[in-house]
Amino acid sequence: MGLRERKKEKTRLAILDAALDLFLEQGYESTTVEQIAGAVDISPRTFFRYFTSKDHLVLWFHDHGEEIMLETLDSRPEDEPAFTSLMHALRAVLHDVESSTPEETERFLKLRRLLDGQPRLVGLSVARGAETERHLVEAVAARRGVDPDEDQLSHLIVAFASCAMRVGFECPRRDATVPEISRRMAETIELAERSLRPGWDR
Amino acid sequence: MGLRERKKEKTRLAILDAALDLFLEQGYESTTVEQIAGAVDISPRTFFRYFTSKDHLVLWFHDHGEEIMLETLDSRPEDEPAFTSLMHALRAVLHDVESSTPEETERFLKLRRLLDGQPRLVGLSVARGAETERHLVEAVAARRGVDPDEDQLSHLIVAFASCAMRVGFECPRRDATVPEISRRMAETIELAERSLRPGWDR
DNA sequence: ATGACTTATGGCACACTGTGACAGAAAGGT
DNA sequence: ACCTTTCTGTCACAGTGTGCCATAAGTCAT
Numbered sequence: 101m102g103l104r105e106r107k108k109e110k111t112r113l114a115i116l117d118a119a120l121d122l123f124l125e126q127g128y129e130s131t132t133v134e135q136i137a138g139a140v141d142i143s144p145r146t147f148f149r150y151f152t153s154k155d156h157l158v159l160w161f162h163d164h165g166e167e168i169m170l171e172t173l174d175s176r177p178e179d180e181p182a183f184t185s186l187m188h189a190l191r192a193v194l195h196d197v198e199s200s201t202p203e204e205t206e207r208f209l210k211l212r213r214l215l216d217g218q219p220r221l222v223g224l225s226v227a228r229g230a231e232t233e234r235h236l237v238e239a240v241a242a243r244r245g246v247d248p249d250e251d252q253l254s255h256l257i258v259a260f261a262s263c264a265m266r267v268g269f270e271c272p273r274r275d276a277t278v279p280e281i282s283r284r285m286a287e288t289i290e291l292a293e294r295s296l297r298p299g300w301d302r
Numbered sequence: 303m304g305l306r307e308r309k310k311e312k313t314r315l316a317i318l319d320a321a322l323d324l325f326l327e328q329g330y331e332s333t334t335v336e337q338i339a340g341a342v343d344i345s346p347r348t349f350f351r352y353f354t355s356k357d358h359l360v361l362w363f364h365d366h367g368e369e370i371m372l373e374t375l376d377s378r379p380e381d382e383p384a385f386t387s388l389m390h391a392l393r394a395v396l397h398d399v400e401s402s403t404p405e406e407t408e409r410f411l412k413l414r415r416l417l418d419g420q421p422r423l424v425g426l427s428v429a430r431g432a433e434t435e436r437h438l439v440e441a442v443a444a445r446r447g448v449d450p451d452e453d454q455l456s457h458l459i460v461a462f463a464s465c466a467m468r469v470g471f472e473c474p475r476r477d478a479t480v481p482e483i484s485r486r487m488a489e490t491i492e493l494a495e496r497s498l499r500p501g502w503d504r
Numbered sequence: 505a506t507g508a509c510t511t512a513t514g515g516c517a518c519a520c521t522g523t524g525a526c527a528g529a530a531a532g533g534t
Numbered sequence: 535a536c537c538t539t540t541c542t543g544t545c546a547c548a549g550t551g552t553g554c555c556a557t558a559a560g561t562c563a564t
Contacts, residue, residue, distance in 0.1 A: 104531055104540075132520065143543050148522060219436070223429030230428040231421055252469060252490055256497065259465035267457045288454055295458065295502040306511075306560055334549065345514050350551060 112150050113203075114140045119157045120210045128158075128214065128221060158221050159228045161211055165193045166232045173239050182240045182254070183301040186261035187289050190268075194285055198278055205278055212269075212276070222270070229266065233258050244302070257301050264292040314352050315405075316342045321359045322412045330360075330416065330423060360423050361430045363413055367395045368434045375441050384442045384456070385503040388463035389491050392470075396487055400480055407480055414471075414478070424472070431468065435460050446504070459503050466494040 118139040122131045133154055137144045151157050172189035197208055215221050236258045241248035248254055268288035269281070276284075320341040324333045335356055339346045353359050374391035399410055417423050438460045443450035450456055470490035471483070478486075 102532075107531090108541085133522090134520085144521090145523090145544075146542060149541080152522090154521070219433055223432050226432040227425030227429045230425055234421070252493055255469045255472075256465070256490070256493060259469050260462060260497075263458065263461035263465050267454060267461050270457075284454075288458070291454055291458060295462075295499060297497055297499045300497040304561075309560090310512085335551090336549085346550095347515070347552090348513055351512080354551085356550070 108150075111140070111142070115142070115147060115150055116157060116160060116207065120207065120214065123214050124210060128218065155224050158211070158214070158224055161208065162225070162228045162232065164196075166235065168193050168196055169232070170235060170239060173236070173243075178243065181299070181301045182243060182257045183261060183293075183296065185243075186236070186240075186258065187264070187293065190261070190265050190285075190289065194282055198282060209276075209278070212281070215270075226266065229262055233262050236262070253301070260292070260296070264288055267292075310352075313342070313344070317344070317349065317352055318359060318362060318409065322409065322416065325416050326412060330420065357426050360413065360416070360426055363410065364427070364430045364434065366398075368437065370395050370398055371434070372437060372441060375438070375445075380445060383501070383503045384445060384459045385463055385495075385498065387445075388438070388442070388460065389466070389495065392463070392467050392487070392491065396484055400484060411478075411480070414483070417472075428468065431464055435464050438464070455503070462494070462498070466490055469494075 115136060119131070119136045122135060122139065133144050133147050137147045151160075169186075169189040169192070172192040173185055176185040176188055197205070200208070215225060237248050237254050240258055241251055241254040244251070244254060246254060268285035317338060321333070321338045324337060324341065335346050335349050339349045353362075371388075371391040371394070374394040375387055378387040378390055399407065402410070417427060439450050439456055442460055443453055443456040446453070446456060448456060470487035
């Protein structure tokens with residue numbers, strides 16, 4: 101990994117950190133790209149080369165999460181019920197958060213604090229989740245050997261799973277620590293599994 | 303209802319119709335507010351007095367739907383399980399679409415065609431749905447006599463319900479008629495109810 | 505009708521996001 | 535050192551969305 105790439109990664113994280121701090125300090129809307137760029141000493145134009153939009157900053161976490169979910173899904177046994185596999189994938193994301201560096205953890209918590217009670221941003225996040233769902237539906241349909249366009253159950257399985265994820269992540273309001281979030285998420289997963297009829301996902 | 307209000311309503315619908323047609327014709331992104339305003343002979347400034355944003359055009363349906371759902375929820379017996387009530391609320395929305403005027407139906411179908419396969423717009427719609435969910439959670443929590451901040455099950459009930467709604471609405475790709483959509487939605491509702499353990503929503 | 509009142513509209517200036525194009529700087533390879 | 539590739543800043547520009555103010559249209563008296 102050359103100097104170039106290392107520098108880029110450093111810049112990317114610097115932008116992200118500066119932005120999160122500014123957002124938490126003065127609010128998302130009232131922070132401009134110009135301010136963020138100023139804080140890390142780059143031009144606004146360059147900002148848009150690192151993040152395609154201001155919104156993209158808030159969605160940074162999703163890209164990573166989606167990757168982990170798809171990988172985990174791939175590694176689960178073929179004959180495992182799809183919803184169970186998805187819940188494992190969800191736990192894998194959680195585990196990744198738990199085992200990440202302090203810097204990453206802090207970013208994650210800052211983002212959570214930022215989202216908390218800001219419908220506009222939660223909306224963005226949910227919308228991004230819908231995008232992820234499309235990929236998951238394809239993976240699930242492939243596993244079940246059906247056409248994703250025709251099979252409603254594949255859609256429902258993924259939709260229910262991402263509901264559980266969303267409830268688990270959003271529910272714990274106020275400042276929370278990673279262990280607290282983790283516990284809460286585990287509770288939600290259990291609750292979801294208890295709510296569904298055994299074998300519903302075939 | 304005075305002349306003023308009638309005129310306003312007429313303008314609002316004229317804007318909506320012109321916008322939907324332009325969107326379907328040349329795409330959402332490449333249609334400007336200026337064009338839409340031009341098509342109905344108002345100034346761009348006035349456009350923003352009818353719709354707070356260009357995106358708002360796409361969300362027009364939600365406002366109505368949310369209203370119906372909350373009303374229906376209110377009219378259901380107190381002791382009915384919450385998820386069942388939500389499914390009834392969903393059927394009420396559907397019924398409203400079925401029994402609306404040809405103009406309204408056409409708008410609905412155009413909107414569906416517009417959303418179809420446009421992640422950006424589906425995202426908007428989903429994000430708006432998250433907003434609705436917050437209101438529904440409050441209503442459901444009130445019915446169940448719990449604090450919405452503490453009770454995960456209330457969140458899960460609403461989340462599952464809105465999943466079912468989303469799957470039902472999105473799933474039928476391609477041009478569809480209202481009866482087809484309706485049938486599909488009924489299927490989804492049944493599927494969702496079959497998937498859940500009886501009494502899970504207490 | 506005439507006038508007074510309220511509300512809707514248009515026009516203007518403006519801030520902000522996001523993009524294309526180009527020139528110069530930085531890094532990589534030889 | 536050189537040349538190539540990639541990154542960066544600057545500039546110009548299109549588009550969305552808002553505040554402000556003057557004017558036009560509607561409402562409601564008398």
